[in-house]
Amino acid sequence: MALDHAILVSLLEKPGSGYELARRFERSIGYFWTATHQQIYRVLKRMESEGLLAVRDVPQHGRPDKKEYSVAAPGRAALSLWLHEPIEPESMRHDLAVKIRGAAFDDPAALVREVERHHQVHSDRLAHYLAGELRDFTGPDAPAPLDAGQELQHVVLRGGIAYERMTIAWLDDVLATLHRLGAPPPSA
Amino acid sequence: MALDHAILVSLLEKPGSGYELARRFERSIGYFWTATHQQIYRVLKRMESEGLLAVRDVPQHGRPDKKEYSVAAPGRAALSLWLHEPIEPESMRHDLAVKIRGAAFDDPAALVREVERHHQVHSDRLAHYLAGELRDFTGPDAPAPLDAGQELQHVVLRGGIAYERMTIAWLDDVLATLHRLGAPPPSA
DNA sequence: TCTTGCTATGCAACTCGTTGCATAGACAAG
DNA sequence: CTTGTCTATGCAACGAGTTGCATAGCAAGA
The missing domain is CATH 1.10.10.10 (Winged helix-like DNA-binding domain superfamily/Winged helix DNA-binding domain)
Structure with missing residues (x-):
């Protein structure tokens, strides 16, 4: 609820x-x-x-x-x-991870485009969040001393920013892994 | 589906x-x-x-x-x-963030325990993931050259690890913010 | 012996979330 | 003058997910 x-x-x-x-x-x-x-x-x-x-x-x-x-x-x-009542830490729902593990039974290289598309979406979101942070919290037009509500909104936004950065870095890792699988080491 | x-x-x-x-x-x-x-x-x-x-x-x-x-x-x-068909990048569902923004209309200090509890849960999950990584992928008992399926499982696990690390760092940020709000600068 | 806990499967009812569709006034572009 | 877009609200049907409950055999320990 x-x-x-x-x-x-x-x-x-x-x-x-x-x-x-x-x-x-x-x-x-x-x-x-x-x-x-x-x-x-x-x-x-x-x-x-x-x-x-x-x-x-x-x-x-x-x-x-x-x-x-x-x-x-x-x-x-x-x-x-x-x-005042405790809530359960959230559970993840990450379709893309299902696809990545599923790629083992299909063509891993075919996933590259999809991963790149997600990379783009998350990069856009990050840029959007950063612009919002500058506008509302850290830029010259932001209120000088933030009140409690603004501080709390800011820390939530920092969470969104951290999430997008983490996701982008992971998608880079995924892409590197897919490329590695597509082109196995020639020295082997 | x-x-x-x-x-x-x-x-x-x-x-x-x-x-x-x-x-x-x-x-x-x-x-x-x-x-x-x-x-x-x-x-x-x-x-x-x-x-x-x-x-x-x-x-x-x-x-x-x-x-x-x-x-x-x-x-x-x-x-x-x-x-082979594209999927939408996932949307977040983070109850705790709702609580954090809601705390502006209640007692922010009362959230500290809840945030600490989540911190503990995510730390436990991280430890669990790291143990699994050592056991299945990076430890001495792991198969020497990983096959494609294992590589893909590993990169998904690395995603889980990155997620938990990011979350823990963010919860530290949240706690610091809550403490700052609870004890406003004495020099002000 | 009685209770607790694990394996193993399932129904019924409910709430939550998604998708498609419908209405309707105002405005802008072609 | 028609088409498209934006504000603004809503219904109906469906699908996904949760919660509570029920059954049943076996093993271990109090």
């Missing part, structure tokens, strides 16, 4: 509509959580009916009306409860 | 029963994929009915009979197909 809590945190940071939340889930929150708009709308509706969220209809000019959600007192309490 | 393919790869590496697969998913395959026994039994049954797997009843002495599954020709073909 962590999507509920991710939404609570995001709405505490700033109230917004389902659509806005969906876009945040493609950006900052997307470092560590993903959700589609359908999921978000469904959960928002349920949480509102449970009294965890408050809705406000906001008419807009030049675009459709939106429903702005914010966290109600019971929502804040629910989040606090969750924050 | 990547569980299907993870099972195919595992059964190609070595045929086995649902129970054995479940235990592999707690060990080597668990570096990058998890599954419970219920999930595995259900998928095995489905894949067998689809003709992707073959079953063989193996009577055992001193313990219940088991059903040993192995990959049939259509299963191998299905895996090959999947290996």
